[in-house]
Amino acid sequence: MVKTPPETTRVAPTTLALIADFGNCGPGAARVATMVDAWAVDAVATAGDNTYDDDPGCTPFTESVGDYYDSYVNDPDGPRFWPALGNHDYEDPNAGLAKYRDYFTYLSTEADAQQRWYDVTVGGIHLFVLDNDAPDADLAAQRTWLRERLAASRAADPTTWNVVVFHRPAFTSASHPDEVAMRPDAGWDYRGWGADIVIAGHQHVYEDVVVDGMHYVTAGIATNGLERGGCDAELTTGSRLCREGVEGALRIVATAASLTLEYRQPGDGSGTVLDTIGLTR
Numbered sequence: 176m177v178k179t180p181p182e183t184t185r186v187a188p189t190t191l192a193l194i195a196d197f198g199n200c201g202p203g204a205a206r207v208a209t210m211v212d213a214w215a216v217d218a219v220a221t222a223g224d225n226t227y228d229d230d231p232g233c234t235p236f237t238e239s240v241g242d243y244y245d246s247y248v249n250d251p252d253g254p255r256f257w258p259a260l261g262n263h264d265y266e267d268p269n270a271g272l273a274k275y276r277d278y279f280t281y282l283s284t285e286a287d288a289q290q291r292w293y294d295v296t297v298g299g300i301h302l303f304v305l306d307n308d309a310p311d312a313d314l315a316a317q318r319t320w321l322r323e324r325l326a327a328s329r330a331a332d333p334t335t336w337n338v339v340v341f342h343r344p345a346f347t348s349a350s351h352p353d354e355v356a357m358r359p360d361a362g363w364d365y366r367g368w369g370a371d372i373v374i375a376g377h378q379h380v381y382e383d384v385v386v387d388g389m390h391y392v393t394a395g396i397a398t399n400g401l402e403r404g405g406c407d408a409e410l411t412t413g414s415r416l417c418r419e420g421v422e423g424a425l426r427i428v429a430t431a432a433s434l435t436l437e438y439r440q441p442g443d444g445s446g447t448v449l450d451t452i453g454l455t456r
Contacts, residue, residue: 189298190214193340193425194397195222195376198239198263200230203399203422206441208243213445214426216255218297219247220304222376222394223261223342226270227401235270236278254281257295260306261342261376286324292317294324296335299429301328303370305341307357318362325369334431336454339365339373346391348411349378349419350404365389371434371454374425380406381438382417383452390452395423395438416450423449432456 192211197204211219226235233239240256241248247256256279264275272289276282282290291306291313303324305317321339328337343354345363354375357363365373366389374392379402381395391413396402399422406417423440434454439446 187298189300189429190216191297191300191427191429192216192219193222193374193394193427194219195342195394196224196261196379196401197221197243197397198224198226198233198235199398199400200233200239200242201398201400203441204239204243204397206399207397207422207424210439210441210446211424216426218255218257219244220256220302220340221258222340222374223259224263224376225258225261225275226267227263228267228270229400235264235267235274240278248279255297257297257302257304258282259304259340259342259376260291260308262308265308286320287313287316292320294328299335299431300427300434301335301337303337303339305339305357307341307343307354311356314356322364322368325365329369334456336372336429336434337370338427339370341373341375343377344375344382344384344391344393345373346384346386346411346413347375347378347393348382348384348407348409348414348417349380349393351378353411359387372436372452379403380417380419381421381423381450382406383415383450384411384413385415386413390454392425392436392452394425395421397424398422418449421449 226239283293345357379396382393384391405419426437436452438450
């Protein structure tokens with residue numbers, strides 16, 4: 176017997192901000208946070224590096240996140256800030272997984288007792304947050320978990336947009352090497368499992384790489400003072416656009432029929448749109 180998908184009662188669009196590589200307490204972090212506030216988003220997500228050690232006066236998480244996004248972390252109606260772990264969150268002085276968990280106490284332990292990977296639904300967007308700095312055995316566990324959870328999400332509500340987020344990009348044209356262990360040919364069949372888009376950080380550039388119809392987005396840099404390397408002179412296969420040296424954030428708007436991502440640079444009000452990606456059903 177063919178099961179009829181459940182009807183959705185969702186009417187209003189879902190608006191999400193996604194930031195990456197921002198935790199240095201710099202003036203750019205404040206500019207991006209002000210722009211995000213102007214968007215009146217339902218939630219903020221990150222693609223990692225929620226702290227950096229380049230400013231000893233910037234306390235990991237409590238200041239690097241809390242000084243800019245406390246109203247989302249500690250919303251009286253429940254948290255609206257959904258981070259991914261990055262290498263600096265693990266490695267930097269006074270940071271580390273224990274400090275991260277002490278600050279983000281509300282992250283689910285259902286998938287991982289250490290709260291390194293989890294999923295959460297925000298309106299019409301289902302976020303699947305992974306940790307690609309985890310040991311190989313844990314990466315394998317995440318791969319199985321993601322496959323099962325994406326299938327369950329697609330079956331439960333076909334109108335929900337499944338967004339996969341982790342720190343090190345699988346496809347990139349910037350200074351750090353590609354995270355080949357997170358590619359489809361390494362067993363991560365994002366598209367086949369039901370993902371709609373994959374978003375990462377780490378490179379401090381904005382890029383959109385399209386591989387077999389799937390957009391792999393590197394989400395820019397949400398502060399200033401951390402610019403490096405930039406985009407390679409010869410972009411990787413499938414790279415549609417690579418922008419360097421531009422602080423900003425992704426504004427993601429979901430309806431039942433469309434998912435629109437805009438990379439915006441701070442400016443007057445809601446910022447300047449530098450690139451747009453549109454997905455439709």
